[in-house]
Amino acid sequence: MLSKIKNYITDNTGILIRIDDIAENMNWDIMEKSELLFEKYSIKPVVGVIPNNKDSEFLVYPKKNDFWEKVRNWEKKGWEIAMHGNTHVYDNICSKSDDFFNYGGGSEFTGHSLDTQMLRIRNGLKKFEEENVKIRTFFAPNQTYDKNTFIALKNCGINEVLDGYGIMPYSENNIKFIPQLFNKILLLPFGIQSTKLHLNEWTQKDFNNFEKFVEKNKNKIITYDHALKRINNNMFYKFINILSKKILRLKRLSIDKKSEFKA
Numbered sequence: 001m002l003s004k005i006k007n008y009i010t011d012n013t014g015i016l017i018r019i020d021d022i023a024e025n026m027n028w029d030i031m032e033k034s035e036l037l038f039e040k041y042s043i044k045p046v047v048g049v050i051p052n053n054k055d056s057e058f059l060v061y062p063k064k065n066d067f068w069e070k071v072r073n074w075e076k077k078g079w080e081i082a083m084h085g086n087t088h089v090y091d092n093i094c095s096k097s098d099d100f101f102n103y104g105g106g107s108e109f110t111g112h113s114l115d116t117q118m119l120r121i122r123n124g125l126k127k128f129e130e131e132n133v134k135i136r137t138f139f140a141p142n143q144t145y146d147k148n149t150f151i152a153l154k155n156c157g158i159n160e161v162l163d164g165y166g167i168m169p170y171s172e173n174n175i176k177f178i179p180q181l182f183n184k185i186l187l188l189p190f191g192i193q194s195t196k197l198h199l200n201e202w203t204q205k206d207f208n209n210f211e212k213f214v215e216k217n218k219n220k221i222i223t224y225d226h227a228l229k230r231i232n233n234n235m236f237y238k239f240i241n242i243l244s245k246k247i248l249r250l251k252r253l254s255i256d257k258k259s260e261f262k263a
C-alpha cells in the first residue's frame, strides 16, 4: 500500500522547464550556457519561440542570423518548440477580469476580435511552417487570454496551452492545459508544474542559481510529453485548480512579477 502511494506520488510529481521570449534577438550568452546545461543532464525544455518578434524590449539584444537553424536543431534534440504569440507586441491593456487567468496587463490577444486574434495566430504559424518547425502548443505573451483566444487557437489547429492553474494538467473545452503557477522556480512536493523563465533578464548569478537547481532536481525535470500524459480531470484536482487560482490571485498582489530567484 505504502509503496503504491509512493509510486503514485513519484509518477505525478515533476517540473517542466518552460523558457519564454526565445527570438532572434535575445540574451544568447545565457541561452548558450543553458543549452550546455540541458545537454549535460539530457533535459528537454519547452522553448516559447516568438515567430515574428517586434517587441522593442528584445530588439536591443544581439541578433542570431542562423536563428531558425538553431530552432530546428533544438527540435531534433527533442525539445518542444511552442509558439509564444506572434510579434509579442502588447497593443491592448486588459483588466484582471477581462483576462481568462485574471492576471491582466498588456496583451497581444485579449480584447481583440476573433478575426484579429486568428490572423495573428495564422501569421505566427505561417512563419513556423516556412521554417519547417512543427507547432502543437502555445502560450501567450504576458499570460493574457480571453475566450476568443482559445477559439482562435482551436480554429488554427492548436489545442494545447502551457498555462493554467492547479497541480495537474487538465483539459477544458477541448484544450489541454499544463499549469504554470509561480514566477519563481518552485518545486512542489506533489503535482506537475511548469516554470516560466525569462533568460533575457538573467545575470550570471541567476544562471548559477539555475544550474544548482537543475543539478539538485534533475530527476524531477520532465518532458512535455510526460506532462501531457498526466492529464487528469478528476474532481479533486478540479477543486485544487480553483483553490490555487483563488490563493494565487491574492498572493500575486504582494509578489514582484519579475523576481525569478530573488527570494
Ligand SMILES: [Zn+2]
Binding pocket: 020, 021, 084, 088, 140, 141, 142
Ligand atoms: Zn513573453
